[in-house]
Amino acid sequence: MRIGLTVLALAAIASGCTQDAGERITPAGGQQPLDAPAAQALDSYASRLRAAHAVRVAAARRWGLKKVPLSAPPAPAKKPRIKTRKGFEVTGHRRLNLPPVFTTIPTRDKVVFLTIDDGVEKDPEFLRMMDDLKIPYSAFLSGLLVKDDYRYFKKMQNRGVALNNHTVRHRYLPGLTYRGQRREICSMQRYLELRYGSRPTLFRPPYGNYDRATLRAAKSCGIAYVPLWAEEVFVDHWEYREGDGKLRPGDIVLTHFRGRQQWKGTMPDMIRRFLNRVTADGYAVGRLEDYLGDPEGPPPGGSPGRRAVGN
């Protein structure tokens, strides 16, 4: 912001010079002329802020939101330490250094994270809406559900959305052998690399169901984080993991790529419900990946040579 101001100040000085050489604009009665460069810069900066706000107000109105969504704070420089939620551990979780399973990011920022699963509905209006409102979200894709129009998700990725792993065939993983689970997760990693050029480190098991083999398999496929969710938003209601029905800082919210064939409304209808509630409660929408450290960093616990567990 300071750099922006300096640039603006320089621009103002430059325009001040040309103004001196040419005609001066006579201010309306009672107003002081803005001829000091710093004052001009501030005025220009303030009018830019006003313009940016006006754009957000217009976008919120265009998409039928009750209020303008709050802006998220900048991504934390120091990433929070992600631990497995109590009661969500598997046997040997710590000892095998398995990926953490969590529903909330430990943060004081008043943010929640939007995650969208599967990939059945491919609504272009949804892409326009999120772009227009500048709301971040993360996708968890299942190969079988996206492949009839995988380019839709390429557009999403081009707009800065991370495409994460939700297995190839969306099976109930604990019902499969370790090898079967590994195939579901690793094949999706290969698919995402082939189609979108990236191998994510985030994975969410279908239905949120997993066992020890799931986490061992996920780790061996390069997965570092297993985010579940604290709330789920549908087109016509919310569901909560906690009994009190409150949002908390860092909560991960789940929803799905669904349209009129799956529920009574469109993706934009669902996003409206989501944003109206989140904004009314004083929360902004953050980007989940911004709160997760680089898994390529030093291994937690400092054990040398991270080996893939099991094969």
Ligand SMILES: [Zn+2]
């Ligand atoms: Zn799913």
